[in-house]
Amino acid sequence: MTSSGKATVTLPAEDQILITREFDAPKHLVYKAWTTPDLVKQWWSGERGEVTLVEIDLRVGGSWRYVMVADGGFEVGFHGEYRELVPDERIVSTEVYEGMPDGEAVNTLTLTETDGRTTLEVLVQHSCKEHRDAHIDSGMEGGMQEAMDRLERVAISLR
Amino acid sequence: MARAATTADAFNAVAEPRRRQILDVLAGGERPVNDLVRLLGIAQPQVSKHLRVLREVGAVDVRVEGRQRLYRLNGQALKPIHDWVKNYERSWSERFERLDVVLEDLKQKEQGDGFDDE
Numbered sequence: 001m002t003s004s005g006k007a008t009v010t011l012p013a014e015d016q017i018l019i020t021r022e023f024d025a026p027k028h029l030v031y032k033a034w035t036t037p038d039l040v041k042q043w044w045s046g047e048r049g050e051v052t053l054v055e056i057d058l059r060v061g062g063s064w065r066y067v068m069v070a071d072g073g074f075e076v077g078f079h080g081e082y083r084e085l086v087p088d089e090r091i092v093s094t095e096v097y098e099g100m101p102d103g104e105a106v107n108t109l110t111l112t113e114t115d116g117r118t119t120l121e122v123l124v125q126h127s128c129k130e131h132r133d134a135h136i137d138s139g140m141e142g143g144m145q146e147a148m149d150r151l152e153r154v155a156i157s158l159r
Numbered sequence: 160m161a162r163a164a165t166t167a168d169a170f171n172a173v174a175e176p177r178r179r180q181i182l183d184v185l186a187g188g189e190r191p192v193n194d195l196v197r198l199l200g201i202a203q204p205q206v207s208k209h210l211r212v213l214r215e216v217g218a219v220d221v222r223v224e225g226r227q228r229l230y231r232l233n234g235q236a237l238k239p240i241h242d243w244v245k246n247y248e249r250s251w252s253e254r255f256e257r258l259d260v261v262l263e264d265l266k267q268k269e270q271g272d273g274f275d276d277e
Contacts, residue, residue, distance in 0.1 A: 007251035009244050014174030017247075021255050025262035029269070033261045042261050046253030 017124040027111040027118040031088045034109065040066070053077075060085055064093065080104075095124075103127070169240050172216040177201065178209045185219060185232040192228065 007021045023030055033039045037054040045051045045068045052075075053067035065079035077098035083106070084092035091109040108123045173179050177199065184190060184198055195206045210230060213219035217236035221228050 007248050007255055009248045009251065011170075011174065011240075011244075014171065019251050021251070023255075023259065023262055025266055029262050029265045030258075032265060033258055039261050039265075043254055043257035046250055046257060048250065048253070 015126045019122040021120050023118045026116055027113040028088045030111050030118045169216050169237050172212050172218055178213055181209055189229045189231040
C-alpha cells in the first residue's frame with residue numbers, strides 16, 4: 001500500500017484550522033470515499049473507535065450525521081448541513097459537535113488533482129475564536145498528558 | 160466568555176500573522192527590537208505592541224544588555240499549541256491512513272474489468 005504522508009495542520013487565522021493531505025488516487029475516488037456512507041464508515045474514526053452511524057443526504061440543504069463509539073466506550077455524534085456541492089471538487093458543509101451544540105463550524109473540503117494524485121484541504125471556519133479555542137481545548141487533553149520530551153522542537157515545528 | 164481574554168493564552172498570541180513572523184525570526188536566535196523592525200518591515204511601535212503580547216503569554220523573554228533589550232523565544236510557552244497541533248494531526252493522519260486503504264480498494268475495482276461496480 002502506498003503511504004501518502006501525514007496530515008498537516010495549520011492555524012491560518014484565529015478562527016480557522018486548515019488540514020492538508022495528499023492522496024495517491026484521483027479526486028473522483030476521494031470524493032466517493034468522502035460521500036458514500038459505507039466507505040465513510042471504514043475510515044472516519046481513524047484509530048479512535050468504530051463508526052456506528054453515517055447518514056448522508058448529499059444535496060444542498062441536505063443533512064449529514066456521523067456517530068462514533070470511541071475506544072473509551074462513549075458515543076460522540078456530529079451533524080450538519082450541506083451548503084455547496086461541486087462533485088469531485090468541493091463541499092461546503094456545517095458541522096456541529098453534539099457534545100457542544102452551540103459551536104457550529106463551516107468546513108470547506110477542496111480536492112485538487114495533479115497527475116492522478118489528489119491534494120485534499122479541509123478548512124475549518126469557526127463562528128468565533130472562542131469556539132475554535134474550545135475545539136482546540138477538547139483536542140488538547142490527550143496531548144497535555146504526553147511527555148515533555150518534544151519541547152526543544154517546538155520552535156522548529158512552528159516555522 | 161469575556162472578550163478581555165483575547166490575548167491571554169499562547170493560541171491567541173500566535174493567531175496574529177505578524178506575531179508568528181516575530182516568533183519565526185526569534186527561533187533563529189536572540190534579537191534586539193531594531194532587527195525585528197528591519198526584518199519585518201513594520202514600524203517599531205507595532206513591533207513593540209506585538210512583543211508585549213508575546214511577553215504576556217511567556218512566548219518571548221527579554222533581557223537587558225548594555226543599552227539594548229534583547230528578545231528571545233521561550234518554546235515552553237508554546238508547548239500547548241505544539242501538543243494540540245500534534246495530537247490533532249495524529250488523529251487526522253490515522254483517519255487518512257484508513258482512507259488510503261479505502262482508496263486503494265476503489266482504484267483496484269475501477270481498474271478491474273470495468274463492469275464490477277457493486
